[in-house]
Amino acid sequence: MQQLPDLLTAGVRSGLQTLYQLDAEAVDVTLQSTRKEFAGEFTVVTFPLTRLARKKPEEIGQELGEYLKGQLDEVADFNVIKGFLNLVIADRYWIDFLLQQAQEERFGQAPRTEERVVVEFSSPNTNKPLHLGHVRNILLGWSTSQLLDAAGYDVKRVQIINDRGIAICKSMLAWQRFGEGKTPTQAGMKPDHFVGKFYVRFEEEFQREYTAWQEEQFTKSGGKEGMGSEAHWKEYRNTYFNEFSGLGRAAKAMLRAWEEGDPDVVALWKKMNGWVYEGFDETYRRLGVTFDKLYYESDTYLLGKDMAEAGLEKGVFYKKEDGSVFVDLTDAKLDQKAILRSDGTSLYITQDLGTARLRYDDFGARRMVYTVGDEQNYHFQVLFEILKRLGEPYAEGLYHLSYGMVDLPTGKMKSREGTVVDADDLMDEVIQEAYNSSLERDATSELSEDERREIIRKIGMAALKFQIIKVGPQKRMTFDPKESVDLQGQTGPYVQNAYVRTRAVWRKAVSPELAAAADYRELEPTERELISQLYAYPGLVQDAAANYDPSVVAMYCYELAKALHKFWHDVSILSAETDAAVAFRLSLCRAVGNVLKSGMGLLGIEMPERM
């Protein structure tokens, strides 16, 4: 069956041809959904047509409306307000749509293709546990991967684990010095938190050392005066770490030892990373995400040198006198960028070049999505530009799923100031709040304790996930932990509640005669609203996937849930006037329930059957 927007656009074109002898193909028809306060579901904007038809917008609307009503069975009525022609779709069309397409199991999902896409997300460091920033990354990456799956792609989910570098050495060193040989189990801690504790310990010890050193400098030069401002010392911190700090020296020595393959250091590194992975696995499990393949930076950090060579041969890169390799991107409004150091060793960008190629070799994907914070926008511009110039086969399909930082109401999260919101704590908190809230209700009191706990977990997680996903990815967001435990209003539990209602009415319905639904004739306003929203679902999912934007799906689910709640309030379902109405409304509930479950599923949010 032809889709309404196409059908209406074609109708408008032929109307313009018939009424005004316009070259239909040349006309841009503006079709949008009708605003709530007016009657109708689709609106044609006639302003742009005035010059071509040489008539007033109202006249065009009137004439075009009459033409469409006469020509198309689907158009039952219309009204014209200024330059807007609102089209009312026939009840018959909506009823048939609801009873047929909207009941299909895979409603909203595109047919599967062979085309493959790799989605990277999470990509943590292994020196401390996951925090709120990771949570946004993970939820975005996961839901985007689900969207691409619904759009028919064969999706591979990957993460690159930053398991090497100075940060993990800091944790290792602190554990060596202050850990007393204890394991997470002995300390009774979640293992990634255990490792994180030593990272914090290192920073504390370092700060102490740095402060003492400053005092010493003051004493030597006979006073604080002229020794620089607080800002200066803050900035100098790095220099101190690199040049004067004993702890800094030890950490860097450890990094060198690791790179040289020192067996003791490598063993320690393996042990502590193992703890972290154990902890991460637990967090991923609770978040409900999985990966198809993990890449470890310790395996990939030397990659990309061959691509540097290839780039030199192709003339894309050039070699400086000191032996370093550069690429000149100034003609693309970017800068010159180093690809290899003068000693021939690789850099961050080199590694990313190699990793992109590695993934292509692994999966044959011509599309790759990188879920990485917007502070790396420039890096990815450069990376993608280079890959294009190298003529990589997947270069046109690269996308940086960039997202804004998560702030707290008190400002930025600062690990050094201990204001970082831990992912595990956050989940505990929202689930606890859902528990408190459920105590005030008795809808689940007849269930077993296990069943109730499972429902409460779903509610808490829905509140958290929805709160984060509903914000557009690009936007920097403020996250208030207090708001995340809200269970009312524009929230995940609100949507879940709508779903639960659609299920409850089916549990109450005894042997319903569904066949009678086809005899239903006239739609109530809330029913039209629900059906036209259902109608938009498949297109919305495809758009969301094309734009890598799960937030529109979240807002859609909210709007649909809202329409369901209103419908629920306005009309009777099981005690409706006629058998046809009962059957029809039951079918409507089922279709809405399915779409809510499907849409929220794309966001990684589970739906309870009761709550």
Place this chain on the structure above:
RNA sequence: GGCUGCGUAGCUCAACUGGAUAGAGCACUUGACUACGAAUCAAGAGGUUUCAGGUUCGAAUCCUGACGCGGUCACCA
């Protein structure tokens, strides 16, 4: 400073990519459970879309400038 992103109700966010009277939720005020589930519904109040110009039938959206807040400018990752 160069480049770049953002600025919408007290707060958190929308606005179908240039369309109608800029919409939701939270918080605040008020009303609705003997009803298929009130984690709900209905109503009220809340705005010069940071400011000043411009483009056009029409601007929160595009252009110019100012102000404010981020990010980024390593042979670090």
